[in-house]
Amino acid sequence: MNIYVILKRTFDTEEKIAIENGKISEDGVEFIINPYDEYAVEEAIKLRDDHGGEVTVVTVGEEESDKQLRTALAMGADKAVLIDDEDVEDGDQYSTAKILAAYFEDKEVDIILGGNVAIDGASGQVGPRLAELLDMPHVTTITKLEISDRTATIERDVEGDLEVIETTLPVLVTAQQGLNDPRYPSLPGIMKAKKKPLEELELDDLNLDEDDVEGKTRTLEIFLPPEKQAGKVLEGELDDQVKELVSLLRTEAKVI
Amino acid sequence: MAKKVLVLGEVREGELRNVSYEAIAAAKEISDGGEIVGLLCGESVSGIAENMIHYGADRVLVAENDQLKTYTTDGYNQAVMQVIDQESPEGIVIGHTAMGKDLSPRIAAKLQSGLISDITGIEKVGEQIIYTRPIYSGKAFEKKLITDGLLFVTIRPNNISALEKDESRKGDVAKVDVTIKDIRTIVKEIVRKTTDGVDLSEAKVIVAGGRGVKTKDGFDPLNQLADVLGAAVGASRGACDADYCDYSLQIGQTGKVVTPDLYIACGISGAIQHLAGMSNSKIIVAINKDPEANIFNVADYGIVGDLFDVVPKLTEEFKKVLV
Numbered sequence: 001m002n003i004y005v006i007l008k009r010t011f012d013t014e015e016k017i018a019i020e021n022g023k024i025s026e027d028g029v030e031f032i033i034n035p036y037d038e039y040a041v042e043e044a045i046k047l048r049d050d051h052g053g054e055v056t057v058v059t060v061g062e063e064e065s066d067k068q069l070r071t072a073l074a075m076g077a078d079k080a081v082l083i084d085d086e087d088v089e090d091g092d093q094y095s096t097a098k099i100l101a102a103y104f105e106d107k108e109v110d111i112i113l114g115g116n117v118a119i120d121g122a123s124g125q126v127g128p129r130l131a132e133l134l135d136m137p138h139v140t141t142i143t144k145l146e147i148s149d150r151t152a153t154i155e156r157d158v159e160g161d162l163e164v165i166e167t168t169l170p171v172l173v174t175a176q177q178g179l180n181d182p183r184y185p186s187l188p189g190i191m192k193a194k195k196k197p198l199e200e201l202e203l204d205d206l207n208l209d210e211d212d213v214e215g216k217t218r219t220l221e222i223f224l225p226p227e228k229q230a231g232k233v234l235e236g237e238l239d240d241q242v243k244e245l246v247s248l249l250r251t252e253a254k255v256i
Numbered sequence: 257m258a259k260k261v262l263v264l265g266e267v268r269e270g271e272l273r274n275v276s277y278e279a280i281a282a283a284k285e286i287s288d289g290g291e292i293v294g295l296l297c298g299e300s301v302s303g304i305a306e307n308m309i310h311y312g313a314d315r316v317l318v319a320e321n322d323q324l325k326t327y328t329t330d331g332y333n334q335a336v337m338q339v340i341d342q343e344s345p346e347g348i349v350i351g352h353t354a355m356g357k358d359l360s361p362r363i364a365a366k367l368q369s370g371l372i373s374d375i376t377g378i379e380k381v382g383e384q385i386i387y388t389r390p391i392y393s394g395k396a397f398e399k400k401l402i403t404d405g406l407l408f409v410t411i412r413p414n415n416i417s418a419l420e421k422d423e424s425r426k427g428d429v430a431k432v433d434v435t436i437k438d439i440r441t442i443v444k445e446i447v448r449k450t451t452d453g454v455d456l457s458e459a460k461v462i463v464a465g466g467r468g469v470k471t472k473d474g475f476d477p478l479n480q481l482a483d484v485l486g487a488a489v490g491a492s493r494g495a496c497d498a499d500y501c502d503y504s505l506q507i508g509q510t511g512k513v514v515t516p517d518l519y520i521a522c523g524i525s526g527a528i529q530h531l532a533g534m535s536n537s538k539i540i541v542a543i544n545k546d547p548e549a550n551i552f553n554v555a556d557y558g559i560v561g562d563l564f565d566v567v568p569k570l571t572e573e574f575k576k577v578l579v
Binding site for chain 2: 011013014016017019024035036090092093094097116117119120121122123124125126127128129130131132133137138139140141143153157158159160161162163164165166167168171176177178215216217218219220221222223224225228230231232233234238239241242243245246248249250253255256
């Protein structure tokens with residue numbers, strides 16, 4: 001099976017956000033594979049172990065994303081591809097999907113896996129956009145995946161309900177939490193990953209011009225939400241506190 | 257300049273979802289006096305089409321087809337694309353729900369258009385329309401504008417107020433014929449796991465439990481409080497990882513980001529990832545044994561105490577005053 005994973009480098013979930021010169025500061029920030037993409041990597045490795053074939057992990061991003069690709073290789077992926085988009089002006093989800101589509105144009109694909117959303121930009125667009133550009137069906141927020149011959153039986157989370165979907169390959173799926181427990185890279189895995197192929201591509205290599213992939217949206221400003229002030233911790237007998245709380249919610253906060 | 261804006265309404269259990277009314281209000285802002293065209297897809301949905309008019313749509317198109325009974329990406333994609341071809345709207349607004357998230361990027365890709373997902377605010381600066389949306393799960397926000405293609409957005413439930421219902425508003429409701437063929441993803445089964453139909457992302461009140469609930473049964477008092485308040489029940493990652501509840505309840509940086517009017521956190525310590533998912537709620541109540549718990553730093557009101565003592569009393573008190 002030709003298994004592909006699209007992944008993204010993101011801030012660690014522990015990180016606080018600071019703004020410097022109108023941009024999110026990356027000073028001293030730890031980066032990880034976007035957690036939802038990590039489920040996709042794990043699922044891809046399991047698919048390969050069950051059905052044979054090869055797992056290729058692909059990212060569009062800055063050069064430093066090679067670290068996250070190496071992590072995916074250490075988990076067990078076979079090959080990695082980094083497409084450098086640093087020259088793209090106002091790059092957005094349109095740009096990323098178009099770049100990926102150009103990469104996949106001449107590839108034999110059985111399945112593409114990705115996260116259902118990235119924890120930074122959180123648009124959740126790139127997966128379905130790519131599927132459309134490749135004229136492939138997609139299934140989002142999946143929690144279970146079984147493939148037999150060319151048929152995929154998939155469970156997906158729909159706002160808490162579960163939907164069972166059947167489709168045929170090739171398909172693009174996006175992972176939801178609960179799909180699996182991603183493995184940690186083992187030490188031998190990390191050693192092996194250093195020797196696995198990591199291909200670096202520029203837009204030129206995909207016959208794309210910067211203008212072809214210029215974004216359709218522009219960010220004007222980034223700001224932090226007003227800091228929440230610690231409120232009132234009630235005191236006294238518990239019964240009185242409860243009465244006071246209910247009364248405050250009704251009269252002061254007016255939310256009940 | 258006045259623009260025609262299409263609003264794709266979403267039907268659940270025979271009713272329009274609240275976010276669809278909010279989408280009409282958002283479309284009004286974007287349209288600048290232009291026409292608001294509602295669209296409903298389904299097997300039999302014309303009965304509720306008028307509701308869209310009452311909430312501000314100028315006319316409503318109804319695409320009824322037995323292939324549209326349940327949502328499928330291909331089915332809805334084809335129906336919506338046929339209507340877009342016919343109507344040539346300059347803007348599209350859809351709720352940022354499971355359906356909106358699944359469908360909108362696909363339509364945007366087909367139209368080679370920009371799309372701004374999950375917006376929480378709209379403002380006009382001169383001729384420009386600027387959209388606000390959370391990033392890093394609400395740890396920061398960004399303001400964006402669309403530079404090319406349709407003015408296409410999905411809106412986060414509970415953030416843009418719907419217009420007041422006006423039953424005297426009149427508008428045309430017309431059926432539109434759509435051809436649906438070749439649905440590649442077949443829905444075999446839908447298993448309802450949500451019990452009372454209060455969805456986390458749209459809930460006005462959320463009662464959430466953390467590690468402090470200690471067991472699966474520990475959610476019982478929370479469920480009882482939620483029943484009295486008509487609230488949805490959520491959880492922290494700690495509670496999900498410990499298997500006290502399903503992952504679909506998880507609120508946080510992984511999981512759902514919610515902005516209800518009232519968030520009652522029970523036995524939740526307040527890890528930064530959880531705060532990212534809920535700290536933009538309007539009012540936060542924290543109930544925790546540990547007075548040093550981080551959750552008290554973002555709470556408007558706090559009670560230091562064991563949730564198993566506090567929550568049942570709170571339920572009783574609400575029962576008394578809400579009768």
